[in-house]
Every structure is written in C-alpha cells, then in structure tokens.
Amino acid sequence: MTAPTVKLLIDGQFVESTAHHWREVINPASQEVLARVPLCGADEVDLAVAAAKRAFPAWRATSLAERARVFLRLQALIREHMDTLAATLTGEQGKTLADARGDVFRGLEVVEHACAVGTLQMGEFAENVAGGVDTYAIRQPLGVCAGITPFNFPAMIPLWMFPMACVLGNTFVLKPSEQDPLTPMLLAELAQQAGLPPGVLNVVHGAADAVNAICDHPDIKAISFVGSVGVGRHVYERGTAHGKRVQAMLGAKNHAVFLPDANKEQALNALVGAAFGAAGQRCMATSVAVLVGAAREWIPDIVARAQTLKVNAGHEAGADLGPLINLQARVRVEKLIGQGVEEGAKLELDGRNPQVAGYEQGNFVGPTIFSGVKPEMHIYREEIFGPVLCIVEVDTLAEAIEFVNANPYGNGTAIFTQSGAAARTFQHDVDVGQVGINVPIPVPVPFFSFTGSRGSRLGDLGPYGKEVVRFYTHTKTVTARWFDDAATAGPVNTTIALR
Numbered sequence: 355m356t357a358p359t360v361k362l363l364i365d366g367q368f369v370e371s372t373a374h375h376w377r378e379v380i381n382p383a384s385q386e387v388l389a390r391v392p393l394c395g396a397d398e399v400d401l402a403v404a405a406a407k408r409a410f411p412a413w414r415a416t417s418l419a420e421r422a423r424v425f426l427r428l429q430a431l432i433r434e435h436m437d438t439l440a441a442t443l444t445g446e447q448g449k450t451l452a453d454a455r456g457d458v459f460r461g462l463e464v465v466e467h468a469c470a471v472g473t474l475q476m477g478e479f480a481e482n483v484a485g486g487v488d489t490y491a492i493r494q495p496l497g498v499c500a501g502i503t504p505f506n507f508p509a510m511i512p513l514w515m516f517p518m519a520c521v522l523g524n525t526f527v528l529k530p531s532e533q534d535p536l537t538p539m540l541l542a543e544l545a546q547q548a549g550l551p552p553g554v555l556n557v558v559h560g561a562a563d564a565v566n567a568i569c570d571h572p573d574i575k576a577i578s579f580v581g582s583v584g585v586g587r588h589v590y591e592r593g594t595a596h597g598k599r600v601q602a603m604l605g606a607k608n609h610a611v612f613l614p615d616a617n618k619e620q621a622l623n624a625l626v627g628a629a630f631g632a633a634g635q636r637c638m639a640t641s642v643a644v645l646v647g648a649a650r651e652w653i654p655d656i657v658a659r660a661q662t663l664k665v666n667a668g669h670e671a672g673a674d675l676g677p678l679i680n681l682q683a684r685v686r687v688e689k690l691i692g693q694g695v696e697e698g699a700k701l702e703l704d705g706r707n708p709q710v711a712g713y714e715q716g717n718f719v720g721p722t723i724f725s726g727v728k729p730e731m732h733i734y735r736e737e738i739f740g741p742v743l744c745i746v747e748v749d750t751l752a753e754a755i756e757f758v759n760a761n762p763y764g765n766g767t768a769i770f771t772q773s774g775a776a777a778r779t780f781q782h783d784v785d786v787g788q789v790g791i792n793v794p795i796p797v798p799v800p801f802f803s804f805t806g807s808r809g810s811r812l813g814d815l816g817p818y819g820k821e822v823v824r825f826y827t828h829t830k831t832v833t834a835r836w837f838d839d840a841a842t843a844g845p846v847n848t849t850i851a852l853r
C-alpha cells in the first residue's frame with residue numbers, strides 16, 4: 355500500500371502538490387513509512403503567498419472581536435482533538451505520549467493568549483500634547499508573514515507563530531519541518547474548522563528550496579524561524595537582505611548549576627528529566643550540569659537516577675524517552691559520544707545501542723553521562739541534541755557563572771539552591787536570556803516572550819507574548835488637531851514646534 359500524501363493548504367483548500375521531489379515521513383521507532391511529503395519549490399510558495407496576499411485586506415478589516423472568536427473556537431477544537439494530535443505527534447516525532455500532550459498544550463496556551471487580542475493590540479493615547487493636539491499610536495498588521503519550524507516541537511512551534519500573527523490581522527504561510535508535517539497539518543485543519551477564512555493561513559512543505567523562496571519573496575513582510583544555528587543564520591541574512599523583519603530562534607547549550615545547599619532530591623529529578631526527556635531533543639534541554647563544591651559528590655546519584663529511565667517507542671506504556679528523529683541523528687550522536695571518550699571525558703553511563711524489544715530498527719540512544727568534561731571537547735562545544743549530559747565541576751558560584759557566560763549560547767540556564775542570595779546573584783550576573791531558579795526548563799508562559807539570547811537568537815523580538823505583538827505589527831502614530839467651526843485664523847507657524 356502506498357503511503358498517503360501530505361497536502362498543501364492554499365486559499366482554504368487542501369490540495370495535492372505538483373512538486374517533482376518528495377520524501378517519506380517515517381516513524382522513528384518502527385521505521386514505518388507514514389506518509390509522503392512534497393518538497394515544494396518557488397512556484398508553490400508563490401501560490402501560497404498570492405492567496406495570503408488576496409486574503410489580507412478583508413482579514414485586516416475584520417474586527418478584533420471576530421478574529422478573537424476564531425481563535426477561541428480553535429482552542430476548543432485543539433482540546434477536543436488532543437488525543438489525536440498527541441498520537442500523531444508521537445507517531446511521526448517519537449516523543450512519549452505524555453510529552454506529546456505537553457507539546458500541544460504549550461502551543462494551546464499561546465492560542466488562548468491570542469484570544470486576548472483586544473488588549474494586546476491596544477495602542478496608546480496622549481491627550482493635549484500641544485494646545486488642542488492629541489497623539490496616539492495604533493498597531494497595524496504587516497501583511498503576509500511566514501513561519502519556518504523545526505522538527506522537535508511540531509505542535510508548539512507552529513502554534514507560537516500563526517495564531518499570534520493572524521489574530522493581529524496578518525495572513526500567513528507556514529512551512530513546517532519536512533520530518534514531521536502531519537501534526538501541523540492537523541492543526542491547519544482545525545484552524546479551517548474554527549472559521550479562519552480562506553487564504554489567512556496557508557501551508558507549504560519542503561526544505562531549502564521552499565525556505566529560500568520564502569526569504570526572497572517580495573510580498574512576505576516578516577519571517578519567524580526556529581531551528582539550527584546554521585540554517586537560522588542563513589534565513590536571517592537572506593530574509594533581512596530582502597528587507598524583511600526576521601526573528602530566528604536557534605540552537606543551544608544549556609547549563610544547570612547545582613549548589614550543595616540545593617534540595618538534592620528535587621534538583622536531581624529535575625536534572626534527569628531536563629537532560630533526557632524528549633531524548634534530549636529540546637532547545638531548552640539541560641545538556642551541561644555544573645556541580646559546585648560538595649555537589650560534585652552527586653555524580654553517582656545522577657547516574658543511578660538516569661539508569662531508571664525506560665527507553666521505548668513513545669506510545670508504549672512506561673516509556674520515559676523515545677527515539678531520535680532519524681538514523682542520521684542517531685549516528686551523529688553516537689559519533690559524538692565516541693569523540694567524548696577519545697578526548698578524555700569519563701563515560702559514566704553509555705546509552706549507545708539500547709535493546710528495545712519490538713523496535714530493533716528504531717533510532718534509539720539511551721541516557722548517556724560524561725563527567726570530567728572540558729570546554730574544548732566536541733561534546734561540550736557542539737549542541738548534541740540527544741540524551742547526553744556533560745558534567746563539569748567547579749569550586750564556587752562565581753566560577754560557575756563565569757563558565758556559563760563563556761559559552762557562546764544563551765538560550766536557557768538554571769540554578770538549584772535554597773539560598774535566595776545565591777539565586778539573586780546568579781539571576782543578575784548570568785548572561786543568558788531565560789533563567790530558572792529551581793526550575794529546569796524555564797520556557798516562559800505566553801504572557802511573557804521567549805527570550806533566548808546571544809548565540810541562540812538573531813533578531814530583536816522573540817516569539818509570542820508582548821514581543822511578538824511588536825514583531826507582527828507596525829506602530830503608526832497619529833498627531834491630530836480638530837478646529838471648532840468658529841475658530842479664527844491665527845499667525846502662520848513656520849517653526850517645527852506644535853503650539
């Protein structure tokens with residue numbers, strides 16, 4: 355039986371692509387071919403952008419309340435279809451069902467927040483800035499915006515993008531990861547059911563060609579990108595060179611610092627969950643543990659806890675972590691583990707070649723732990739994006755902060771301590787955009803914004819929250835004076851001053 359094809363969404367219709375090149379969507383645990391996805395070129399991106407451009411004037415003119423109602427319906431539909439969304443997500447991406455529900459849920463929270471567009475899009479007003487003159491600022495949508503998403507959160511990250519862009523009055527072209535496009539397509543179907551008018555959301559598929567066509571397209575005003583550093587830099591440079599706004603959220607190396615006064619049980623549970631959950635394929639995964647002073651004695655406890663985790667297909671009961679996304683990723687992670695050994699790090703726990711009954715062909719790597727890691731080693735320098743934890747040891751909090759700040763990435767970090775003073779010093783001095791205090795993965799809720807920094811982002815404004823309202827809108831200021839019919843003419847004002 356041939357696998358079903360993944361459709362495009364253009365102008366409200368789910369249509370077959372005419373692309374010449376296709377790839378398979380593969381279940382990473384079983385290697386079953388789930389679907390075939392087209393690798394679109396510039397011609398199909400043009401169709402999607404044209405539909406979005408046609409839809410823009412009417413959607414921009416739709417009232418805030420009506421736009422909000424669409425997203426109120428969408429949030430209800432996502433809740434109603436949570437089980438199907440999570441099962442589809444686990445099937446194509448590999449993460450456990452519980453984590454897949456978390457992936458959908460963190461995106462759902464953004465949809466809920468989008469429903470508050472009435473206050474989010476509100477402008478500012480200053481009365482009587484000069485005699486009888488008022489100034490006000492209004493936030494207007496940009497036009498056609500685009501989103502390019504990674505494989506690791508196929509629900510949450512598309513939902514970071516199109517709900518906020520569209521509720522603010524823009525129209526949108528989404529290009530999901532070609533590795534797991536089925537979940538984003540379910541979300542697009544739900545958005546149509548929710549009453550999003552034809553052309554407001556369009557979906558194309560593919561990889562470099564589709565992305566480059568988005569970067570170059572003269573009718574696209576803004577691009578949201580989430581993915582790896584290399585591709586993100588390319589999209590940022592190519593998109594901005596064409597005059598677009600681009601926000602690019604990139605890769606990471608996230609450190610968690612453990613002080614000896616931390617609540618040890620809570621801290622170690624948090625570490626093991628954050629290092630190995632989702633098989634380490636989270637941009638906010640804890641990939642480096644910095645043990646301070648006497649906390650260095652905790653290495654055996656960390657290893658023992660990691661050994662309790664069950665590696666299995668994501669839909670199997672009791673699975674704690676599933677497979678990596680593809681065979682290439684597995685080979686790369688295994689190679690990096692080999693390099694860590696060669697470069698002299700101590701392999702405390704080796705997760706290579708776990709036996710997973712019934713899924714012998716799956717892309718599995720189990721929890722892996724290195725101690726004695728040095729900054730020059732490959733396992734420290736590279737984002738491994740697998741279930742591999744590097745442990746480093748330092749004597750003081752000041753050294754720990756210096757170590758974290760010397761790393762080029764700035765996505766997330768955390769400190770575990772019972773000392774408010776130590777936590778406050780860390781929060782103040784650490785040069786990382788998202789900080790957790792006894793919280794391992796400090797991804798902010800949607801009233802705030804995602805604020806990864808330094809090597810983990812390009813562009814000033816981050817996804818969702820207040821920052822994305824500014825990203826997806828122009829601010830227009832109006833300075834207005836109204837005359838009474840009875841007003842008499844005064845002198846001509848030849849200065850720039852308002853009187």
Ligand code: NAD
Binds near residue numbers: 507637
């Ligand atoms: P990726 O960069 O390979 O792919 C991201 C997108 O770019 C996909 O849609 C893909 O089709 C497209 N793409 C791939 N190669 C391309 C090319 N040569 N030219 C143009 N476009 C191309 O990333 P990924 O492997 O899907 O996702 C994992 C990465 O994403 C990790 O580095 C992770 O840290 C990062 N990430 C960052 C955040 C964040 O918020 N900072 C969140 C999630 C993931």
